[in-house]
Amino acid sequence: MYDVLDPGRDQGRVYRALAGNRPSDVDRVAAATGLSTEDAARVLAELADLGAAVRTGEGWVARPPVRVMSDVLRAEEARRTALWRAGAELDELYHAARRDIGSATDVEPVADLTELFALTERVQDRARERIRWLDRPPYRSSPERFAAQESLQARRMGAGVAYRTLYHQAVYDDADLFASMTRMIDAGEDARVLADLPVKLVIGDDHIALLVPEPGRSALAGALVVHASGLLNAFCGLFETLWTLGVPVTAAEPSVRLSDRDRTIITLMAAGLTDEAIARRLRLSRRTVVRRITALLDRLGATTRFQAGVQAANRGWL
The missing domain is CATH 1.10.10.10 (Winged helix-like DNA-binding domain superfamily/Winged helix DNA-binding domain)
Structure with a gap:
């Protein structure tokens, strides 16, 4: 839908041609935009499907730009609402988990980075069915640790453990990380990418999760281990919500x-x-x-x- 308003796109050029002229046929649209007759007809059909153009007895006409803009903004708002809803749910879950520390065995704090690395490996080693992962920067691992993680993941996938990883789009900004993602997809990982992720999260089967709620902080304050519980079920549901918003990637x-x-x-x-x-x-x-x-x-x-x-x-x- 966004392309309708972009003069650099075929849809944007055709929509502008319609908006600035009287009802036009395909030949006139093609002449005004520099497209072939076939391409002009295809784009007009796309605009009609999007509700941005209408074919009348006199020819093609554009819907009022204010209405088209409203449709674009509604689509963007719906996407943002879904992300905000997921973020709000996560925030509520995080604070509920913090309240439970010390009064229940379902939640434990993570002491330091070394313990977090060890727990991440343990979660994968003990998983029998699946690993679900929200992967976002910053990355504090060394090249050697990245290589060890690839080896561990390949070994676990070889044992039948399914990996679903939702990557932050920053994975495309680092050549080494991008190459690692590609290798894991080649090995069988099911991967998607989302423009932003609120936290780091690793879930092993439905039994345990590791949460880093503020990855950008220098320390691991707030990092948690969440054991099988209603809280863990809620984190699993959050992962599935974010997963539906991601763009699939395949090798x-x-x-x-x-x-x-x-x-x-x-x-x-x-x-x-x-x-x-x-x-x-x-x-x-x-x-x-x-x-x-x-x-x-x-x-x-x-x-x-x-x-x-x-x-x-x-x-x-x-």
Whole structure:
């Protein structure tokens, strides 16, 4: 829906052409936007599906921009509301857990970073069915510890333990972390990416969880071990809520030929990076990135970047 308002996108160009003219047919739209007749017809159909354009007896007309803007804002508000709801739920759960420390055996504080690393390994070693992970920066592990974690995860997946990891989009900003994620996906990890994650969280089966509620702080104040309880069930539910908001990533063999550059562009795009950020990361001009993204959206039949990420994952492009 956002592309309707972006003059750099096909949908945005066509919508502007309609908004600034009397009812138009496909040929006039194509001439005004520089698109082929086939592309103009396709984009008009997309705008109609989005409710941004209407075909009348006199030709195609644009819905009032204020209404289209309202639809865009409602969609964005719905997404933000879902994230805020998850964050508020998490905050409530965290404070409930802190109140329980000392009065119950369901919750324990984590003493230091060394203990946290040891507990993270123990949770994975003892899991028999699945590990669910919210992975976000900052990362305090050394390269050796990252390598050890990869080895442990590969071994546990080989033993039949399913890993579902929801990554913060910052994973794309670090070449080593991105490579690690890719290797884990190759090994069988089910991965998604979300623009932001509120906490670090590792859940082993339905028996235990490790929570770091304020990852940005230098110390581990507030880090908790949560054992099987109603509180743990609530954390599991929170993970599932955030999981539904993530963009799937896959390492499956692509069903069509896709260049490494295009695969990287669409992965970064789906993770929420702007055209400018992608251009800087790949050392390309913004114009080149915009042109490639437009072509990829056309191939995917997607109208938004999020849709493009989902479509690309489903087709095995990522």
